[in-house]
Amino acid sequence: MIDQRKVSVVIPCYNESEGIPKLYDALCQVFAQVTDVAFEVVCVDDGSRDDTLDKLVALAAKDHRFHIVELSRNFGKEAAMTAGIDESTGDAVIPFDADLQDPPELIPEMIRAWLGGAEVVLACRSNRAADSFMKRTTANAFYQFHNQVSSIKIPKNVGDFRLMDRIVVDALKQLPEHHRFMKGLFAWVGFKTVTIDYVRQVRSAGESKFSGWKLWNFAVEGFTSFSTAPLKFWSYVGAFGALATFIYAAIIVARTLIFGVDVPGYASLLVAILFFGSLQLISVGVLGEYIGRIYMETKNRPIYLVRKRHHQSAK
CATH class of the missing domain: 3.90.550.10 (Spore Coat Polysaccharide Biosynthesis Protein SpsA; Chain A)
Incomplete structure (x- = not known):
């Protein structure tokens, strides 16, 4: 049966x-x-x-x-x-x-x-x-x-x-x-x-x-x-930011050599600092999500x- x-x-x-x-x-x-x-x-x-x-x-x-x-x-x-x-x-x-x-x-x-x-x-x-x-x-x-x-x-x-x-x-x-x-x-x-x-x-x-x-x-x-795509995404953002910064620095150097020194733009400088500081905080937060998961897994609680x-x- x-x-x-x-x-x-x-x-x-x-x-x-x-x-x-x-x-x-x-x-x-x-x-x-x-x-x-x-x-x-x-x-x-x-x-x-x-x-x-x-x-x-x-x-x-x-x-x-x-x-x-x-x-x-x-x-x-x-x-x-x-x-x-x-x-x-x-x-x-x-x-x-x-x-x-x-x-x-x-x-x-x-x-x-x-x-x-x-x-x-x-x-x-x-x-x-x-x-x-x-x-x-x-x-x-x-x-x-x-x-x-x-x-x-x-x-x-x-x-x-x-x-x-x-x-x-x-x-x-x-x-x-x-x-x-x-x-x-x-x-x-x-x-x-x-x-x-x-x-x-x-x-x-x-x-x-x-x-x-x-x-x-x-x-x-x-x-x-x-997925580890969020971590990779911020790596790409960092690489793009570094490239953009290098290009902008080259433009500033060339313009300074040709036209002289401009009066510094405090407003644009403040915006740039706040923008990239915010990006850094977001990327640290994403990294923290993964580190937090590792931390909780290592405790091996039921x-x-x-x-x-x-x-x-x-x-």
């Missing part, structure tokens, strides 16, 4: 209390449609400040498919997703957001593609009308710029929602870095991939946990994780800490 294959759905949760009942109902409806695989749901409470954890623990008490991982504090979504992937035991893993913007109804189609031989099944947002104009614009700019400067190409409009075979998950678990940009790591490991299009929905409840500042820092994390696990055994 062949054991039934199992799919793990990994859900990072942070202050998602309002949406937990809808999430549970939606997942149960989808699970009832798929009879050829078993399911487990690994919910990671990332230090929620509301009663998200209590509701998750209640789900685990009544449904043995739900396993709750309680982190010791808020470590961030990337760390919580890593914890869920590490805890999962399925033959395939599906990271999924608790806000239901990614439709769980797509899961059966992803499983069919996986059973058909795909090792990674990407869910691509064909329509992002549910997102604000600013979010769509900045997201497009991020994908275009990142894929220009990095050798690792991130599929456009593809988030964390995807299915990964166990072989892909095992490959991800070999990556030791502590500052984790999961979209980049997913793309880096590769494997046989197919894509399914879908329309992104509005949040079922609650508010987004990503402010504009957090999204900016997330983008910087992506750029510095998979990506997350688990306070407690909540689950019941299958009857």
Whole structure:
């Protein structure tokens, strides 16, 4: 007798209390449609400040498919997703957001593609009308710029929602870095991939946990994780500035020899000093981003800490 294959759905949760009942109902409806695989749901409470954890623990008490991982504090979504992937035991893993913007109804189609031989099944947002104009614009700019400067190409409009075979998950678990940009790591490991299009929905409840500042820092994390182009860019700026300075100095010398000494221009001198001083500060800041990453990696702290696990055994 062949054991039934199992799919793990990994859900990072942070202050998602309002949406937990809808999430549970939606997942149960989808699970009832798929009879050829078993399911487990690994919910990671990332230090929620509301009663998200209590509701998750209640789900685990009544449904043995739900396993709750309680982190010791808020470590961030990337760390919580890593914890869920590490805890999962399925033959395939599906990271999924608790806000239901990614439709769980797509899961059966992803499983069919996986059973058909795909090792990674990407869910691509064909329509992002549910997102604000600013979010769509900045997201497009991020994908275009990142894929220009990095050798690792991130599929456009593809988030964390995807299915990964166990072989892909095992490959991800070999990556030791502590500052984790999961979209980049997913793309880096590769494997046989197919894509399914879908329309992104509005949040079922609650508010987004990503402010504009957090999204900016997330983008910087992506750029510095998979590209050294920013460092090279400032090398080119420095070289161009040195060349321009040499040419301008030659012009000044020639003009002085021909026309004599001009009255110094204090305003232009001040502008030049401020301009090049600002460039130096920016370049030092870019260098600091990389040095900071090296510093944090050398500490070798764990990506997350688990306070407690909540689950019941299958009857």
